Amino acid sequence: MDAIILAEGLCKRYGDVTAVDGVSFRINRGEVVGLLGPNGAGKTTTMKMLTCYMPPTGGRATLDGLDVVAEPLQVRARIGYLPENVPLYDEMGVHEYLEFIARVRRIPAARRAEAIRDIVRRCGLAAVVQKGVAELSKGYRQRLGLAQAMIHNPDVVILDEPTTGLDPNQIVEIRQLIRDLGREKTVILSTHILQEVEAVCDRVLIINEGRIIADGTPSQLHAEFQGAQELDLVVEGAAREALQAALDGLSGADRVTVAEAGGGALSAHVLSPKDADLRAAIFRLCVERGWVLLEMRRTLVSLEDIFRKLTRRDAA
Amino acid sequence: MNGAWAVFRRDTAGFFNQPVAYVVITAFLLICGWFFTSSLFLAGQADIRSFLASVPLVLVFFAPALTMRLLAEEWRNGTMELLVTLPLRDVEVVIGKYLAALGVFAVALALTGPYPVTVAALGPLDWGQALSGYLGVLLMGAAFLAIGLLASAVTNSQVVAFIVSFFLCFGLFLLGKVLPLVPPALVPVVEFLAVDTHFANLIKGVVDSRDVLYFLSIVAACLAGTVHVLQGRKWGR
Known part of the structure; x- marks a missing residue:
């Protein structure tokens, strides 16, 4: 299969603490991959290196052959990213925010309105599009976060704990959105919930203490370990x-x-x-x-x- | 520079969507209005020089108030993580934000336009000198805002950003006032560093490229510093 993301011996050290310790993996085009592990296992750090938020202290990662350190702008242009705490600008309106993202994402002015309409429909934001970001419920914030990650039709969408803090109904809705997304895109999501991986992922990488301890489809892992x-x-x-x-x-x-x-x-x-x-x-x-x-x-x-x-x- | 334009638009909207811009502009105009009208009515001078000469002290408070939230708030809310993983260069983020603050300041300054017009209606106004004075105020504002942006980049706290930039701006302002107390050997250095020296020429109507360069180099140094801090803070994590 056609690999879109390759990581080779990726390391991240903060002073004496090693957050990610020589992680290697490949992610194929169109896969939905779950990074599974407890908090502090290195999931978020791995994602932050793939999104060019911070550089690895060792090893390398490429997206479509583009190195995350050497060509960060091109890599970022091909990625949509939703950080864990869903940072949004509270003082902005929902539509205004999406317009800002569309502009930064270099969506041409002629197509901007259409791109926003389309993403509002796909993420189910129609009811709140006239509201301010600060007024949104947790579930809608998450949807808006997903919308900003998907508006430019990226090759890869990286979602850090996309369902934390949501109620069971919202979790089901967001998972459905991720499954829909996974039909055409490569998705990497992190979670510490086993059922989530089984519900949405084609493949799982289990990370603990900065290392990958297992890699396979959910059913393979069952067969291997159970x-x-x-x-x-x-x-x-x-x-x-x-x-x-x-x-x-x-x-x-x-x-x-x-x-x-x-x-x-x-x-x-x-x-x-x-x-x-x-x-x-x-x-x-x-x-x-x-x-x-x-x-x-x-x-x-x-x-x-x-x-x-x-x-x-x-x-x- | 498309990215800088998008950031500029967002932050300008940010200023005007929140009370920040209105409060700061109103306060600026009230204080400037006092200086202008007091020289006009109390001292009986139809002159804008005394008004312009008082602006530096106002700017020492005004510039940090405008810039304090620009980057500190992004760090605190975590929106910095999204901002720097968008396909934006750090330099575009910095320039966009800087120009947004400069824009608000330019609006405030433009709203003092009636002062020279009033003076011109009352008697002869030296327009050249007035424009040169306004240029001086604009340049000083540009320098103080760049200092403020740098301070806002190094901290997550708006209060810390305000205080740091206030002290830096106030320090540059004070250098000119303490000149008589400085050891003679240091006078040329302090004189060169002081805002007053350079501002005084512009307010007299003398546009000297050295004075313009002084302010522009503060702007350039602080903006470059801000880009550097931004890179260091995310890469050092």
């Missing part, structure tokens, strides 16, 4: 390579990582599907080779688990 199991072992008397090779050789072991555990012992982490119980096989393997199995612990992980872990840090 019901997988992890075995943690501590083994004494084995050579590192021999242990790695022996565990890799077990059928059903998807991913094996071996590390020094200190005191001559090795620790190993084995990831396997839910139905493959490797505990007996590992025990027999150790007996056969004369290794001492000091510890073995099994944990089942699910998408929910990952989320609970993420949200717990969020609450702290």
